[in-house]
Amino acid sequence: MKKSWGEKCFQIFNYTFLTVVAATMILPLLQLLAVSFSSPIPAESKKVFLFPVEFTLGTWKHLLQNEVLWRSFGVTIFITVVGTLLSMLFTVLTAFPLSRKEFLLKKPIMIAIVVTMIFNAPMIPYFLTVRELGLMDSIWALIIPGLISTFNMIILRTFFMGIPSDIDDAARIDGCNDFRLLFQIYLPLSKPVLATIGLFYAVGYWNSFQAAVLFLRDQTLWPLQMRLRGFFESPEALADVNLVMGDYDFNTITLKAATIIFATVPIVLVYPFLQKYFVKGAVLGSLKE
Amino acid sequence: MDHSSIKLQNKSELQMNADVIIKKKSLLSIYLENIRKYWMLYIMILPGVAFYIIFKYIPLFGSVIAFQDYQIFKGILNSPWVWFENFKFIFSYQDFYHVLRNTAMIAFYQLIFGFPAPIILALLFNEIRLMFFKRTVQTLFYLPHFLSWVVVGGIVFELLATGGIVNSIRGIFGAEPILFIQEENYFRTIVVISGIWKGVGWGTIIYLAAITAINPSLYEAAVIDGANRWKQIRYITLPLLFPTILVLFLLNIGNFLELGFDQIFNLLTPMTYSVGDIIETYVYRAGVLQGQFSVTTAIGLFQSIVGFILLYIFNRLARKSEQGLW
Known part of the structure; x- marks a missing residue:
């Protein structure tokens, strides 16, 4: 089919526009990566674009010796791994009964849960509740209050409801109880959607910030994102040495760039592998009943 | 003839019985039976229900402190009510x-x-x-x-x-x-x-x-x-x-x-x-x-x-x- 002149113009514009905007999504990170491998002087004078100038590993060597940073890394790894596992367990256990026709409380509980999406509790009573539970300055404050994301729960429930019921009729005849039905039949069938919500939870925990702002006064428990912000506010803490006094192969600019990369790369590395799953998952969650 | 009348009688009797059974089955007993039959589902949902009560509903109802002069040591129950002052x-x-x-x-x-x-x-x-x-x-x-x-x-x-x-x-x-x-x-x-x-x-x-x-x-x-x-x-x-x-x-x-x-x-x-x-x-x-x-x-x-x-x-x-x- 012949294309009109206008359509050709539009196609050219469209490809160019999308390329340019897509580039802005990745360039800032690549630039920070380049800065983190550059020497202080070119970094200071903003000469670094996409490739390191006067390549050095000094910044990374210094950064990776920072015990405070590793401590925060450990906290973040803990809340991401333990938090995601616990969240998956709670979400699966909640979504399954809510997907069963024979469960009489299905509808009232579902309504009660959706109500909490519309009426979000204000920040202060939420803060006071968590405090009353004795979770202040506890690592569990970063996990327990966010165990179930209603959005993820609904994604999983929608998926469970789509599994044909002849499967569980057959299982029941074989004397399969509800727990076995869930863990041995439903979950293996739900791997893609479990991968999706697992990723959503992991990203949430990895990037968790507000919970740390609200509930952690004790700096030793700060997760990575909170530590990152602390470093932004006082770069001296990050450098950990008197930069003016000596001749170092790093400065606060290269250190800051390296810290951002350090706090970002692990989660960004996982995501292309799971991309094919999460698109499906995100769509499932939006289905109207 | 006879047969059909007996049949009719039986039917109405059956219907009456059914009515009685339905009346007897109050809402509570329906739920009790459902719990007995599917108790595992009820156990499964417990952690989730507890989560939503503790972290969603308690803070939601805790919003009543907007109508109080809330003092942390007195708690919600003992803090004075000021209604719309805030x-x-x-x-x-x-x-x-x-x-x-x-x-x-x-x-x-x-x-x-x-x-x-x-x-x-x-x-x-x-x-x-x-x-x-x-x-x-x-x-x-x-x-x-x-x-x-x-x-x-x-x-x-x-x-x-x-x-x-x-x-x-x-x-x-x-x-x-x-x-x-x-x-x-x-x-x-x-x-x-x-x-x-x-x-x-x-x-x-x-x-x-x-x-x-x-x-x-x-x-x-x-x-x-x-x-x-x-x-x-x-x-x-x-x-x-x-x-x-x-x-x-x-x-x-x-x-x-x-x-x-x-x-x-x-x-x-x-x-x-x-x-x-x-x-x-x-x-x-x-x-x-x-x-x-x-x-x-x-x-x-x-x-x-x-x-x-x-x-x-x-x-x-x-x-x-x-x-x-x-």
């Missing part, structure tokens, strides 16, 4: 209007510019025919969704610094560097643009799914009738996308005043409080840090109620076209 206070308080104005302005800009952005992007994606290009570009567009606001805030500060890329480009044209992030005039623009940058790709997912679901024969018929690409978008894609747009719009409007603590908190500096201090950041400072629990809860409650009223109004409007959320 609300009277906030409505006579200059700072409140200030923060409310900032919140509403930013929310409004985000709705005007941020909401249509993924729709437009999804339409542009849909015009791409090279699958390899499409997949690569989409992967890049989803990326920022996975960055935390601390990281994005760091990047924004870096880009807009006096020696940052934006000022370097302006420098080429001889403009004096501006420290954008501390300028009141630019703060809201920065919030809107950074919000779009982070969320636009992710936002396209649902629209793209809705576009894929459109029956291709509609386009084929339109082509035969001589419709060009633009007309196909205007008269097929957009109308069929409308229900999805409406649902997402309604979900959006319900959280109209909830801008997201992380974003603003990480972009805000004391220099920009006058234009960027929003309800959530203010409540955090005055409530969590300074302990004015009752007043800030009143503000939070006000925020939730406004959200609900907006949702109700727009849902009423949407229902006129039979497409509301409820």
Whole structure:
């Protein structure tokens, strides 16, 4: 089919526009990566674009010796791994009964849960509740209050409801109880959607910030994102040495760039592998009943 | 003859029995039987129910401290009730209007510019025919969704610094560097643009799914009738996308005043409080840090109620076209 002149113009514009905007999504990170491998002087004078100038590993060597940073890394790894596992367990256990026709409380509980999406509790009573539970300055404050994301729960429930019921009729005849039905039949069938919500939870925990702002006064428990912000506010803490006094192969600019990369790369590395799953998952969650 | 009369009698007897059985089966016994039969489902749901009660409903009902002079050592039960005093206070308080104005302005800009952005992007994606290009570009567009606001805030500060890329480009044209992030005039623009940058790709997912679901024969018929690409978008894609747009719009409007603590908190500096201090950041400072629990809860409650009223109004409007959320 012949294309009109206008359509050709539009196609050219469209490809160019999308390329340019897509580039802005990745360039800032690549630039920070380049800065983190550059020497202080070119970094200071903003000469670094996409490739390191006067390549050095000094910044990374210094950064990776920072015990405070590793401590925060450990906290973040803990809340991401333990938090995601616990969240998956709670979400699966909640979504399954809510997907069963024979469960009489299905509808009232579902309504009660959706109500909490519309009426979000204000920040202060939420803060006071968590405090009353004795979770202040506890690592569990970063996990327990966010165990179930209603959005993820609904994604999983929608998926469970789509599994044909002849499967569980057959299982029941074989004397399969509800727990076995869930863990041995439903979950293996739900791997893609479990991968999706697992990723959503992991990203949430990895990037968790507000919970740390609200509930952690004790700096030793700060997760990575909170530590990152602390470093932004006082770069001296990050450098950990008197930069003016000596001749170092790093400065606060290269250190800051390296810290951002350090706090970002692990989660960004996982995501292309799971991309094919999460698109499906995100769509499932939006289905109207 | 005889036989049939016996049959009739039996039938009516059976019916009576059935009536009695149904009457006997009260609601309670139906539930008890359901629990006995499916007790495992009830055990499974317990942790989830406990979670929603403790972390959603208790704080929700805890909002009554907005009507009290809440004192931490007395607790909810013993704190004195002041009813609408806190609300009277906030409505006579200059700072409140200030923060409310900032919140509403930013929310409004985000709705005007941020909401249509993924729709437009999804339409542009849909015009791409090279699958390899499409997949690569989409992967890049989803990326920022996975960055935390601390990281994005760091990047924004870096880009807009006096020696940052934006000022370097302006420098080429001889403009004096501006420290954008501390300028009141630019703060809201920065919030809107950074919000779009982070969320636009992710936002396209649902629209793209809705576009894929459109029956291709509609386009084929339109082509035969001589419709060009633009007309196909205007008269097929957009109308069929409308229900999805409406649902997402309604979900959006319900959280109209909830801008997201992380974003603003990480972009805000004391220099920009006058234009960027929003309800959530203010409540955090005055409530969590300074302990004015009752007043800030009143503000939070006000925020939730406004959200609900907006949702109700727009849902009423949407229902006129039979497409509301409820």
